[in-house]
Amino acid sequence: MAHILQAVEGAAVDTVKVTRALLSVSDKDGLVELATSLASHGVELLSTGGTAKAMRAAGLTVTDVSEYTGFPEMMDGRVKTLHPSVHGGIMHVRGNEEHEEAMKSQGMKAIDLVVLNLYPFEATVAKGSGFDTCIENIDIGGPSMLRSSAKNHKYVTICTSPEQYPAVMAEMKANDGCTTLGTRRTFAAAAYALSAAYDSAISSWFCGELGSAAPVTSRVYHREMGLKYGCNPQQKAAGVYSLSGRDLPFTVLGGVPGYINLLDATNAWQLVKELKAATGLPAAASFKHVSPAGAAVAVPLSEEEIAAYEVGTVEMTPTAIAYIRARNADPMSSFGDFAAVSDVVDEATAKVLKREVADGIIAPGYEPAALEILKKKKGGKFIVLEAKPDYEAPAGEFREVYGVGFYQDRNSVAFGKDNLKDVRTKSTLPEEAQRDLVVASICAKYTQSNSVGYAKRGQMVGVGAGQQSRVDCVKLAARKVSVWWLRHHPKVQGLQFKDGTKRQDRVNARVRYIEGDITASERPAWESNFEAKPEALTAEEKDAFLAELSGVSLSSDAFFPFRDSIDHASKVGVSYVAQAGGSVADEQVIAACDEYGMSMAFTGIRLFHH
Known part of the structure; x- marks a missing residue:
């Protein structure tokens, strides 16, 4: 045989002639086209059950696996490919004298291509099927042949998806009925990934049925695209992967x-x-x-x-x-x-x-x-x-840091106006304030913690992210609120920019004008943006304009541990507050809000995001 003549014991050969193929699939897409192509190269087709029936209906000659093994299918199909003639035909090392003699003495024949799908276990679970039905849809023979074929990929090609069929047909056409080592290795890797994902799905389901967390979790990802680098250029190996069984x-x-x-x-x-x-x-x-x-x-x-x-x-x-x-x-x-x-x-x-x-x-x-x-x-x-609007994220999330795996339930709480009913202050929350607090709270939910957000008229006007101290977060975001509001000041609106000044340069120049701490070295370049040197915006003018600001909403991703955050928020027109509550200082914070005439609701929900 061609592939035996090319083989030396233990050595991988590049091209292997496919003389015999075993096909056993639940997904019949592309099956007849592939089988017809194989037959055109003189490949003997072995098969089982519905797969054999589909190929015969297309006029193809098929040998039943039971005829090949001399052993009937039994036990409702549970035992059909679990036979030495199947696994010996797949697993023997071509060119190994002992293996070849065993094949000859037992009447076994080489199987060079295995095409299979696994029973649709996850689809069965998704239908809400009962425990026993799900167990019956756990494939045994398929994963066994898959692993045997993948292990012996030096000589055997393993196909586990209709998406691989065109590559096999094209390669055999280009190589006189042979497959290449590169393809066999690629397909073997895909086969092991499928096996891992399949076993992981079964394990997770089984442990879930028992009401316990899986003691061991395997997650399989499929590479979707490479990336230039990760967070930094020196992190050159980077890519995007989809979770097995899910699209991006x-x-x-x-x-x-x-x-x-x-x-x-x-x-x-x-x-x-x-x-x-x-x-x-x-x-x-x-x-x-x-x-x-x-x-x-x-x-x-x-x-x-x-x-x-x-x-x-x-x-x-x-x-x-x-x-x-x-x-x-x-x-x-x-x-x-x-x-x-x-x-x-x-x-x-x-x-x-x-x-x-x-x-x-x-x-x-x-x-x-x-x-x-x-x-x-x-x-x-x-x-x-x-x-994809209909995409449903997994209920749980994993991440890895420094070789340590972390798991948590996804923060799937849907924040809305119902979370603002527990008002603890003398003042109430009008409709517009509820809308703004919802905007600020959902924004905080996706901001690196500690975080707070200020909103007005359906718009965030200051976001503070990632501060270790909550009051520092409040101050950082409040500074942004001040800049946002002062951009409306007549002096800021009256700045005369030179023609051709870029949009972002105008933005930056206005912010520096408002901040007012321009250094002597910076000033010439800053002043070059304008037709004439701008008159300074004084501290008194800023304070007077900021005093006009009111109706601002403030939401925190967790409770306020002290009243200092409320005191500082009062300086930027805050009238409405939402926070989780639960601090030993809650009463002090409520009292502070009442002093400033602020309305505050306790949401009862912490929204940390790390």
Whole structure:
């Protein structure tokens, strides 16, 4: 035989002639086409049950496995391929004299190609089938042949998916009925991954039925795409994988996403999807480094906001308004952001994104004109992801840090107005405040903890992320609220920029004007943005303008341990507060809110995000 003549004991040969194939599949897609191709190369076809029936119906000559082994199928099909003639035919080492003599003496024949699917165990479980039915759909013979074939891939090709059939047919056509070592190794790796995923699904289900956590967990991932690098350029090995049995929650329509881009995208999409569900309004988010720089829902813009945000002549559709608001919470931080929109992106929203410095967007769909605009942005490098709205995330989440595996239930709590019913202060929460507290709370849910968020008119106006001290988080976000509000100041609006000054340079120059701590070395470059040297915005003018701010909502991802956070929040117009509650200082915090005339609700839900 051709493949035996090429073999030396223990050595892998590149091409192996397929003389005999065993096919036993539950998924009949592509089966007849593959079998017909094999027959054209003179391959003998072995098969069982429904697979043999399907091939015979197509006019193909098939030998039953029971005829090949001389042993009938029995026990309702539980025993049919578990036979030495099957596994000997697969497992023997070609060129090994002892193995070849055993094959000859026992009347065994070589099996060079195995094509199989495993019983659809997960599909059976998903149907809500009973315990005994699920047990009956645990495949035994299939995984045994799969592992035997994969182990002996030096000589045997193992196919476990109809998606592999075209490659096998093309390779055999190009190599006179042979397969190559590269393909056999690739398919063997896929076979072991399938075996691991299959056993993991069974183990998880079985332990779940017993009401206990699985003592050992194996999770199998399929590589979907490579990435240029991870968080940093020195972390060169990087990629994106889907969990076995699941698709990715998005498809890539344009650009080449990076590691951090996709972390931003997956978190941002969850945020806007939840905001839309909670408020019924189109929602948007602007993400940077796995925390939102801003988030908002589509509340109409006032004339003052239109001027402060430099909206220009863009058509103000709901999705465009949502993103304009999200981007203008902190436009300096949003430089190079990853955007997320809860609704189909229209042309107006695409035009807003076109003029901003941004890396990409994730949304559930795109109007043709919008997609054309976005795919041209950054010379085609702008990342366009289409989210799958019906994607259901696993109930549990795993992560690995420094070789340690961590597991938790996914934080699937859906925050809404019902979480704001426990008002602990003398004042109540009006409808608009409830909407803003929902926006701020959902934003905090997807912000690195400790976190707080300030919102007004359906828009985040200050996000504080990742501070070890809660009051520092409150102060950080409050500084952003001050800058946001002072961007509306007549002096800021009256700044005269030189023609040709870039949009982001105008944003940065305004922020530095508001902050007012420009160094002597910095000043010449800063002043070069303007037609004339701007008159300073004094501390007194800032304080007077900030005193006009009110109706701001503040949400915290956990309780306030001291009243100091409330005291500081009072300086930036906070009128409404939401927090988890549960601190020993709750009564002091409630008293502080009453002193300032703030309304505060206890949500009873901590929203840490790490």
